[in-house]
Amino acid sequence: MTNDAHRLNRAFWDERVPIYVGSGFYDVEGFKAGRISLGPDEVRDLGDVRGKRLVHLQCHFGLDTLLWARLGAEVSGLDFSEPAIDAARMLARQADIDALFVQGDVYDAPALLGRDFDIVYTGVGALCWLPDIDRWAKVVADLLLPGGELYLVEFHPAIWGMEPNAVTGVPEVRYDYFTRPGGERVAVEGSYAQTDAATAHNETVEWNHDLGSAVTALIRAGMEIRELREADASYTQRFPFMVQGDDGHWRAPPDRPNLPMMYTLRAVKQITSLNYRELLYDERGLPLGGGDFSLTDVKPALKR
Numbered sequence: 001m002t003n004d005a006h007r008l009n010r011a012f013w014d015e016r017v018p019i020y021v022g023s024g025f026y027d028v029e030g031f032k033a034g035r036i037s038l039g040p041d042e043v044r045d046l047g048d049v050r051g052k053r054l055v056h057l058q059c060h061f062g063l064d065t066l067l068w069a070r071l072g073a074e075v076s077g078l079d080f081s082e083p084a085i086d087a088a089r090m091l092a093r094q095a096d097i098d099a100l101f102v103q104g105d106v107y108d109a110p111a112l113l114g115r116d117f118d119i120v121y122t123g124v125g126a127l128c129w130l131p132d133i134d135r136w137a138k139v140v141a142d143l144l145l146p147g148g149e150l151y152l153v154e155f156h157p158a159i160w161g162m163e164p165n166a167v168t169g170v171p172e173v174r175y176d177y178f179t180r181p182g183g184e185r186v187a188v189e190g191s192y193a194q195t196d197a198a199t200a201h202n203e204t205v206e207w208n209h210d211l212g213s214a215v216t217a218l219i220r221a222g223m224e225i226r227e228l229r230e231a232d233a234s235y236t237q238r239f240p241f242m243v244q245g246d247d248g249h250w251r252a253p254p255d256r257p258n259l260p261m262m263y264t265l266r267a268v269k270q271i272t273s274l275n276y277r278e279l280l281y282d283e284r285g286l287p288l289g290g291g292d293f294s295l296t297d298v299k300p301a302l303k304r
């Protein structure tokens, strides 16, 4: 990422942290009262996370990270915004939840957090901040143990470059689908969490990653794609005509064509003859868990 893009994006996010933490959109009070606000699909898909080591990339102020901890995972969260990480640590203290929050760039995650995670989790609005999807996929693979899983839920790239027409609300194509390497300069005033918030840092540089690039990057990084689900529902009201269902998600009404709004991508780090030893031995070559291992110990990971 160019320094300019990095500086603009960090200033944008740093300024918005207090707005998000105080907004009804994230409902921090509900979280403190014990509410689990992760998508129901996410909770069902990942199943029993108790005792699993989960890293949340671009964790923002840590709300989703802490929700996974509440469901029993051993969690780490990483974000490049210092105020976001400070807020995440404070929230963890207030809720009395064990979690490790680290400030840093996604591309430095394996060096900062290690390489022995069972799950890499990444939520909506994350990938568009990253210039290089191949490098991101490699980071994901590096963080995971062989057999570990990537769970990615994202806004759909087909909709990313569209904005509602100011008068009719109809989606209009505003930006490229295939972002050029330098990124797209985007002007965003306020925030999705509070549209009337006064903000000074309103310019970002973003990259839309087409679905094919994300999938191919993961395959090249040694990940096996298990599921790619596109959905006509969104966590947010992306266009004014969308209506909210009983599940809380927003969709086009039946008299309008539906569009892909979000996608879920699940992939597993392949176990190979070269990397299976990482499941059995630590970095010094000593047996994990005190020895007495055989290939059968790899099987639980294979099943995930």
Ligand SMILES: C[S@@+](CC[C@H](N)C(=O)[O-])C[C@H]1O[C@@H](n2cnc3c(N)ncnc32)[C@H](O)[C@@H]1O
Binding pocket: 009, 013, 058, 059, 060, 061, 063, 064, 078, 079, 080, 081, 084, 104, 105, 106, 107, 122, 123, 124, 125, 126, 129, 130
């Ligand atoms: C839309 S937020 C993610 C929101 C999250 N899915 C949620 O709903 O809480 C995007 C996050 O990415 C972080 N971010 C952007 N670029 C980054 C980078 N290069 N490295 C680490 N974090 C980054 C921002 O600070 C921000 O917290």
